[in-house]
Amino acid sequence: MAGLNKVVETYDQALAGLTDDMTLMVGGFGLCGIPENLIIKMQEMGVKGLTCISNNAGVDDFGLGLLLQKKQIARIYASYVGENALFEKQMLSGELDVILTPQGTLAEKIRAGGAGIPAFFTATGYGTPIAEGKETREIDGRHYVLEPSLTADFALVKAWKADTMGNLVYRNTAMNFNPMMATAGKITVVEVEEIVPAGTLDPNHIHTPGIYVNRVIKGSFEKRIEQRTTREA
């Protein structure tokens, strides 16, 4: 019996049960904090018809761009997709269904999904094309749009450290969408840089409690940088 031990040893185990036409959440902001090896594994598996929920779509040869290369994504929810030429091509040809979603609304849809809230009202997007066809309501003199929440078959998350029970700590801005996604997957798979024994992470410093996490795997990361901006020393 594994009990509460969430650690798996191989990427086959990490993504067992992930099949065609599933809905996936994929953490990251740009290329920062993406579960890069889980994505590479999905490209190898060749799963197709995927619906991906992710703030961005990677670049041509890294991140979700790898799944676009093999036309594995049928639909994507994202807030900004400007860095990817393959994406443009597939969107313009109609192969890829793109649901552009304001970044804060996307984050809240995922948070709400994980928290058991089916929808929420937000002022974001009222009076814009985003609100078309959606229920709106005036509350205390302000207009709001009803936004349904999001959940997924699999949430693919990148964290810095996990303990064997799946408690997670993120690092710097690699946190971004990962904590909410960890709560909103039927199966949450987390790729980390380090796995430590349960009891060694300070409970005061845990970002995501292990209850949300099903599988943890240790990876090694390229951590590609999109815009390397520096100043003189």
Added chain:
Amino acid sequence: MALSREQIASRIAQELQDGFYVNLGIGIPTLVANYIPDGMEVMLQSENGLLGMGQFPTEDEVDADLINAGKQTVTMATGASLFSSAESFAMIRGGHVDLTVLGAFEVDVSGNIASWMIPGKLIKGMGGAMDLVAGADNIIVTMMHADKKGNSKILDACTLPLTGAQCIKKVVTDLAVLEIKDGAFHLLERAPDVSVEEIIEKTAGKLIIPDEVKVMNV
């Protein structure tokens, strides 16, 4: 002479106040960080999950896990904090950010802003702009007054799909500082050596000119 990007940024920096939490968009807004007056404490919010954005790192300090919303490598300022995207937009949507500065394609006399989509051209997405304009009370839009062909972008009604409706009150362009109220642009300041006539000529939306127009201090 119309203002340079740096001069626009320096003028916007005059709107900062000690103790402000500020979100700066990509482009000219980012440059505002270079003109924070000495001795003033301002905390920069980056919507990917950082409050207290510092300067660019030295080559040795570069950290792939530490970027801003423009995906540039950055550092953290003293007193910085880190959080999730949901928390970040709770700050924004909840009205906790004191000042938001962002760019636009068009603004109009009703305070509408269009900044994310040009039909027929590639659509890259709105990122956090729709949340920022919906959540902030104090927003400054920065943009060029007219496009390269001289067509005004300061309009009676935006022609492009909106980012937000009735949310913009102040615009700083390369020619002027404008306030939007009562269904019109009000000329508050003009750029040095830019005539009121030129501003009138390049403003398509209803424009109110007060008796005296201050010259921008840039």
